[in-house]
Amino acid sequence: MKTSFPKSLVAHRKRPDAALGLGLLLISMVGLLHIWFGRWESGPGVGSWLIPLIAYLCMALAAIVILWSPLAEISENDETEPDVRCPVVVAAAWAILLFLTVLNIGLMVGTFAAVLLATWCLTPRDQQAWLPILFTSSLAAVGFWFIFGILAPIIV
Amino acid sequence: MTADILATVTTLALSPAVIFAVLTGVLLGVTVGAVPGISGDMAMALLLPYVFTMDPAPAIGMLMGVYKGGLFGGSVSAILFGVPGTPGAAATILDGFPAKEAGYPNRALHVALYSSVAGDFAGVLVLVFVAAPLAMLALSFGPREFFALYLASIVIIAGLDRGRIAKGLAAAWLGVLLAMVGRDPFSGAERLTFGLPELGSGLGLIPVLIGLFAVSEILLQAARTWRESNSGKTNTIAAADKSLHYLANDHLGWREFRSLWRPVAIGSATGTFIGALPGAGATLAGFLSYGLARRASKHPERFGTGSLEGVAAPEAGNSATACATLIPLFAFGIPGSGSAALIGAAFMMQGISPGPTMIDDNMTIVYAIFVLLLIGGIFNLLTSKLLLPYYSRIAMLQPRYVLPVVLGLAVLGTYATNNVAFDVWVLLAAGLLGVAMRLLGVPIAPLALGFILGPGLERALRQSLILGHNDLAYLVASPAAIAIYAASTAMLILLFRAHSTRP
Numbered sequence: 001m002k003t004s005f006p007k008s009l010v011a012h013r014k015r016p017d018a019a020l021g022l023g024l025l026l027i028s029m030v031g032l033l034h035i036w037f038g039r040w041e042s043g044p045g046v047g048s049w050l051i052p053l054i055a056y057l058c059m060a061l062a063a064i065v066i067l068w069s070p071l072a073e074i075s076e077n078d079e080t081e082p083d084v085r086c087p088v089v090v091a092a093a094w095a096i097l098l099f100l101t102v103l104n105i106g107l108m109v110g111t112f113a114a115v116l117l118a119t120w121c122l123t124p125r126d127q128q129a130w131l132p133i134l135f136t137s138s139l140a141a142v143g144f145w146f147i148f149g150i151l152a153p154i155i156v
Numbered sequence: 157m158t159a160d161i162l163a164t165v166t167t168l169a170l171s172p173a174v175i176f177a178v179l180t181g182v183l184l185g186v187t188v189g190a191v192p193g194i195s196g197d198m199a200m201a202l203l204l205p206y207v208f209t210m211d212p213a214p215a216i217g218m219l220m221g222v223y224k225g226g227l228f229g230g231s232v233s234a235i236l237f238g239v240p241g242t243p244g245a246a247a248t249i250l251d252g253f254p255a256k257e258a259g260y261p262n263r264a265l266h267v268a269l270y271s272s273v274a275g276d277f278a279g280v281l282v283l284v285f286v287a288a289p290l291a292m293l294a295l296s297f298g299p300r301e302f303f304a305l306y307l308a309s310i311v312i313i314a315g316l317d318r319g320r321i322a323k324g325l326a327a328a329w330l331g332v333l334l335a336m337v338g339r340d341p342f343s344g345a346e347r348l349t350f351g352l353p354e355l356g357s358g359l360g361l362i363p364v365l366i367g368l369f370a371v372s373e374i375l376l377q378a379a380r381t382w383r384e385s386n387s388g389k390t391n392t393i394a395a396a397d398k399s400l401h402y403l404a405n406d407h408l409g410w411r412e413f414r415s416l417w418r419p420v421a422i423g424s425a426t427g428t429f430i431g432a433l434p435g436a437g438a439t440l441a442g443f444l445s446y447g448l449a450r451r452a453s454k455h456p457e458r459f460g461t462g463s464l465e466g467v468a469a470p471e472a473g474n475s476a477t478a479c480a481t482l483i484p485l486f487a488f489g490i491p492g493s494g495s496a497a498l499i500g501a502a503f504m505m506q507g508i509s510p511g512p513t514m515i516d517d518n519m520t521i522v523y524a525i526f527v528l529l530l531i532g533g534i535f536n537l538l539t540s541k542l543l544l545p546y547y548s549r550i551a552m553l554q555p556r557y558v559l560p561v562v563l564g565l566a567v568l569g570t571y572a573t574n575n576v577a578f579d580v581w582v583l584l585a586a587g588l589l590g591v592a593m594r595l596l597g598v599p600i601a602p603l604a605l606g607f608i609l610g611p612g613l614e615r616a617l618r619q620s621l622i623l624g625h626n627d628l629a630y631l632v633a634s635p636a637a638i639a640i641y642a643a644s645t646a647m648l649i650l651l652f653r654a655h656s657t658r659p
Contacts, residue, residue, distance in 0.1 A: 016595070016596050017596070017597075020323070020596045020598065024326050040345075040347065041340075041343055041345035046618055046621050046626060048336075048340035048342065048343055048345060048347050049347075050614075050617065050618065051332060051333075051336055051610070051613065051617065052333060052336050052347070052348070054329075055329040055330070055332045055333040055336070056329075056333070058326075058329040059326050059329050059330060061325075062322040062323070062325045062326035062329070063322075063326065065322035066323060066326070084376060084380060084383060084595075085595075087378070087379030087380075087382045088375045088376060088378075088379045088588070088591050090379075091374075091378040091379055091382075091563070092584055092588060094563075095371075095563055095564075095566075095567050096580075096584065098563075098564050098567060098568075099567050099568070099571065099580055103577075111564060114560070114564065115560045115561060115564065118378075118559075118560035119556055119557060119560055121382065121385075122378065122381050122382055122385055122555075122556035122559070122560070123385060123556050124384075124385040124386075125385075132557070136557045136561070140561045144564065144565075144568065147565075148568055148572055
């Protein structure tokens with residue numbers, strides 16, 4: 001029995017599914033062309049291209065099914081949610097910032113500054129209070145110093 | 157000889173450092189399991205760089221402690237707030253949250269704890285008695301039988317998610333493809349490295365697994381928390397009724413728990429069976445146990461209204477999968493779930509290859525791990541019983557304080573493993589890939605399993621083709637291989653039906 005979804009919801013899911021299918025198909029095609037025209041050194045028995053070839057073919061088949069199958073409509077993530085792509089990129093950039101500050105400024109100061117910035121940004125404006133944010137940042141800095149500065153050299 | 161082994165195993169398993177590692181793992185597991193959004197898998201992935209430096213027994217003991225504790229911890233927020241701390245606790249909400257609403261959360265939490273421990277013990281016993289004979293059987297397998305096993309596992313694991321079969325298969329083969337990056341094991345030539353010398357030795361297991369399981373989830377949660385903080389919405393759990401005052405008023409008696417033996421037994425048996433099958437997992441085990449217990453109950457009409465039977469069965473079911481999921485890993489070297497993949501990765505980092513020869517080659521370590529699994533269950537019972545009132549407070553921790561610290565641990569922990577900055581870029585790339593997959597509804601576990609199984613699959617296929625002089629018919633010219641293909645097809649149909657009929 002086919003599950004029925006509201007039209008708007010199906011449209012909402014089908015668009016990313018189409019993008020996913022097309023993306024997978026594109027990767028598979030480029031990969032297959034790379035196997036066909038690329039420089040693959042041979043070894044004993046079948047070449048090192050065999051599993052990549054099978055993987056690309058299976059991905060291409062899956063992409064075709066995603067693009068055309070009615071199964072694409074029955075997705076478990078059907079609830080709509082606000083667009084989180086931009087904040088995800090910002091969070092990843094924060095991770096890079098943390099890494100670079102720790103490398104260049106030092107473990108404790110870098111951690112303290114990065115965690116302070118993150119907790120401040122994640123706290124709703126009406127609940128922003130310095131004490132819990134400073135406490136969390138200091139705790140994180142001391143904890144990281146203990147794990148990476150004291151504990152890790154002992155274990156290694 | 158046997159006495160010598162027993163003495164070594166006992167010394168190894170009962171040394172204070174090892175016991176401390178298991179205890180820490182259990183405490184950490186229940187704690188992170190109680191916080192919605194931080195699953196046991198995420199915690200295990202985050203721990204990988206830290207257990208890398210430990211001996212095998214405490215390392216695996218700690219990870220298993222996290223896994224076991226996480227499975228129970230997930231039920232704390234499921235019962236108190238109606239939000240599963242881990243996916244495995246989803247079925248516990250059906251009766252756990254109504255039980256809390258009806259005014260007896262403490263009884264429901266204790267039923268969940270005792271049932272969880274009972275299910276866990278059943279899983280350990282089955283692992284101890286089944287893994288070794290299966291491994292002996294697997295010793296007679298050649299490359300084509302292993303190819304059949306690897307292929308069947310990838311298809312079963314990828315194909316089980318209802319409505320996402322094609323996406324699961326695509327993810328699994330993408331994982332296999334990522335495992336091909338680096339040197340070809342047969343010719344030594346580099347492939348898919350795009351001229352980057354850092355990729356010559358392939359993508360690291362730690363950054364890829366932490367990125368997929370932990371970083372992707374943290375990035376998404378941080379993004380959602382940021383959106384919520386800007387839109388003025390409050391966190392579901394923070395906004396929930398903090399009904400801790402109930403905890404002092406209701407108690408679970410031994411007689412009452414004993415009357416729940418039937419759902420506990422059903423859950424334990426179902427969870428053990430489901431856990432031993434590749435790809436099925438704790439969530440399915442929980443729902444299936446719930447459905448079967450309701451069918452066998454004298455009072456099925458009470459299910460959904462706060463029935464303690466409805467709490468006992470899924471909790472026993474999901475916890476029984478914890479050790480049962482290690483059976484295919486120990487016997488064939490095939491991780492049956494995302495969690496088993498992380499345990500398998502930990503074994504590989506310790507220089508132990510999961511597979512049929514693992515038990516023979518590392519007998520004392522493996523048997524010490526068996527003992528530690530039992531000890532972990534006991535610790536889970538004792539510490540959780542003692543700390544249960546506090547776990548409900550932990551479940552109310554604000555994500556805005558937890559997420560930056562956890563992401564920092566992931567980044568610095570990955571870097572600290574090899575002191576290579578490239579690992580951090582791989583970690584973030586895997587994290588962003590995981591985010592994209594989650595947003596597009598593509599399951600993550602098949603990709604991780606494909607990544608782990610890829611090298612074995614390639615080795616088995618290419619060795620088979622060398623032995624069979626490139627004749628593909630050689631791959632199916634073995635009764636054992638045919639039996640594996642037939643059994644996996646039957647299993648796939650069985651599990652797919654179980655998924656389709658879950659309540």
